[in-house]
Amino acid sequence: MFEKVSVEKCTSYDKELVKNSLDKAIDEIDGLSFVKEGMTVGLKLNLVGAAAPEKAVTTHPMIVRRLCERLTEMGAKVVIGDSPGGVFNKSYVFGIYKACGLLELEKDFDGKVKLNEDFSEKDAEFADAVSIKTFTYTGWLDDVDAIINISKLKTHAMMGMSCAVKNMFGTIPGVTKPQYHMRFPEEKAFANVMVDLNEFFKPQLYIVDAIDGMEGNGPTAGDKRHIGAVLASKKPYALDVVCADMIGMGIRDVPTIGAAFERGLGPESIADVDIVSSSDGEHIKIADFKRATIHQSIDFSGDGFGNKMKSALVKLFLQTRPQVKASECVGCKKCYETCPAKAITMVERNVKGKALLVPEIDRSKCIKCFCCQEFCPKGAMKVHENPLGKFVSTM
Numbered sequence: 001m002f003e004k005v006s007v008e009k010c011t012s013y014d015k016e017l018v019k020n021s022l023d024k025a026i027d028e029i030d031g032l033s034f035v036k037e038g039m040t041v042g043l044k045l046n047l048v049g050a051a052a053p054e055k056a057v058t059t060h061p062m063i064v065r066r067l068c069e070r071l072t073e074m075g076a077k078v079v080i081g082d083s084p085g086g087v088f089n090k091s092y093v094f095g096i097y098k099a100c101g102l103l104e105l106e107k108d109f110d111g112k113v114k115l116n117e118d119f120s121e122k123d124a125e126f127a128d129a130v131s132i133k134t135f136t137y138t139g140w141l142d143d144v145d146a147i148i149n150i151s152k153l154k155t156h157a158m159m160g161m162s163c164a165v166k167n168m169f170g171t172i173p174g175v176t177k178p179q180y181h182m183r184f185p186e187e188k189a190f191a192n193v194m195v196d197l198n199e200f201f202k203p204q205l206y207i208v209d210a211i212d213g214m215e216g217n218g219p220t221a222g223d224k225r226h227i228g229a230v231l232a233s234k235k236p237y238a239l240d241v242v243c244a245d246m247i248g249m250g251i252r253d254v255p256t257i258g259a260a261f262e263r264g265l266g267p268e269s270i271a272d273v274d275i276v277s278s279s280d281g282e283h284i285k286i287a288d289f290k291r292a293t294i295h296q297s298i299d300f301s302g303d304g305f306g307n308k309m310k311s312a313l314v315k316l317f318l319q320t321r322p323q324v325k326a327s328e329c330v331g332c333k334k335c336y337e338t339c340p341a342k343a344i345t346m347v348e349r350n351v352k353g354k355a356l357l358v359p360e361i362d363r364s365k366c367i368k369c370f371c372c373q374e375f376c377p378k379g380a381m382k383v384h385e386n387p388l389g390k391f392v393s394t395m
Contacts, residue, residue: 002267003235004029004274005242009284010211010230013053013062018211018230022066025207025232028276034146034204037075042116042144043067044203046152046167047082049220049375050099056212056224059150061101063209063230067148068105072112080105081116083138085338085375088173089119116140121173126200130263131184131192137171147203149236153210153227153243155218155292157320157370157383159191160254162219163243164206164236168197178340181369185341190369191255195263198236206236208243215247215290221379222292229284237266238273245270247289292383293320321366321384322373324359328380331357335372335381341365344372 006028010021026032035041043064051057068078084096097103097115105113120139127133141147151167159166172180184190208231216222227246233239237260244254251257251268260266267273324335326349336344336359343365346357359372359381373381 002238002273003233004276005231005233005239006031007242007275007277007284008230009228009279011228013060013211015062015066018062019066021230022063022207022232023070024278025230026070026205028278029232029234031205031207031232031234032070032074035071035074035076036145038077039145040077040079040143041071042141042147043078043080044141044147044149044167044170045080045082045100046150046162046170047084047093047096047100048170049084049377050096051220052099053101054212054224056152056154056214057220058100059152059209060211061105063150063207063211064102065105065108067150067207068109068113072109078109078113079116079140079144080113081138081140082170083172083174084170085177085371086174088121088138088175090117092174093119118143121176124200126196128199129192129196130259131189132180132196135180135197136173136176138173141171141201147201148205148207149203150207150209152213153208153247154214155216155222155247155290157218157292157322157373158187158368159194159256160291160293161240161244161247161249161256164208164233164239165194165198165256165260168201168203168236169194171197171201178338178369178371181367181371182340185367185369187255188259191259192263194256195259195265199265203236205232205234206239207232208239210243210246213247216292217373217379217382218292220374221376221381223290225286225289227284227286235265237261241267241270241273242275246284247286249291253291321363321368322361322370322381323384324361325380325382326351326356326358328378329356329358330378330380332377333357334375334377335359338371338375340369340371341367343367 008021045059118140156162
């Protein structure tokens with residue numbers, strides 16, 4: 001049996017509600033048993049961009065605040081950090097901290113809680129990795145005694161879902177992340193990168209902020225969707241299976257779950273997960289949660305001609321790709337600068353009667369990593385699905 005997953009209902013970010021639900025979720029699995037007086041605990045958040053907490057893009061500061069209270073009460077010091085998708089330096093990252101509502105934490109904890117100011121980079125070798133045997137990571141993680149991963153439940157264009165496993169990609173310095181998309185452009189290989197990072201850093205506790213999540217054009221430009229839960233586990237894989245089930249996904253929809261299962265690290269389905277809860281939180285299901293992409297139903301068992309033809313057609317029609325909505329584009333060139341495959345050029349187009357530089361994607365070069373979509377500050381880069389896809393998937 002895999003690590004237990006605790007699920008607690010939490011209807012809002014009200015201080016007392018968060019305290020009650022988060023404490024229960026942690027204590028049900030004895031989640032802070034590793035904490036010793038005098039140790040330094042690193043909180044690895046999801047700080048993907050400069051977004052206000054109410055946008056549901058990043059880990060909510062109320063979750064972080066309560067965890068800081070618990071840790072400092074136990075005599076630990078806390079360092080909060082992440083590497084967003086941009087330059088990994090103080091000027092840029094502190095702008096993220098400010099936008100995400102984290103600056104007050106340092107003042108309120110009398111020096112026991114710090115926002116990371118170490119922007120060094122370190123090289124690592126991981127012989128046991130499936131994909132990422134050598135990589136560069138953010139050096140601040142070397143100075144903590146233990147890591148707690150606090151993720152946000154969101155859709156993700158390439159990986160289906162961004163949650164506990166995917167959150168560890170934030171250990172890679174921001175401007176180098178596109179390199180890993182180029183090294184591992186295939187979906188399964190990139191999913192194994194996420195699993196490798198979790199196995200390398202081995203956080204002691206995983207917490208998911210699923211009070212408000214993100215649906216649709218995630219992980220940065222989707223729509224906020226209330227889910228109403230806080231979850232915790234000592235490992236990320238069963239935890240992600242539970243989170244995926246909440247929003248109507250499974251092993252065939254989320255490549256990181258599939259990769260973990262193939263490696264014997266995670267369960268195949270929620271039926272294999274030991275869920276603990278003081279309430280009926282384990283029954284939370286959002287039936288109409290909007291996905292960023294369709295990953296399900298692309299393979300069919302059996303060797304018959306019908307199954308092979310059906311699989312080939314579905315794979316063809318369910319292919320997704322990034323596509324700009326010109327009327328929402330402001331010509332900032334962020335997609336052009338981010339694209340690891342150099343598949344984007346900026347071309348002049350007439351948009352609403354005005355000349356504007358908008359991105360044009362060379363489909364022969366595009367690796368469908370969706371970096372352009374993830375980091376578009378205006379949400380103008382969309383996930384485009386073939387309209388015939390849904391029809392074919394019902395055949």
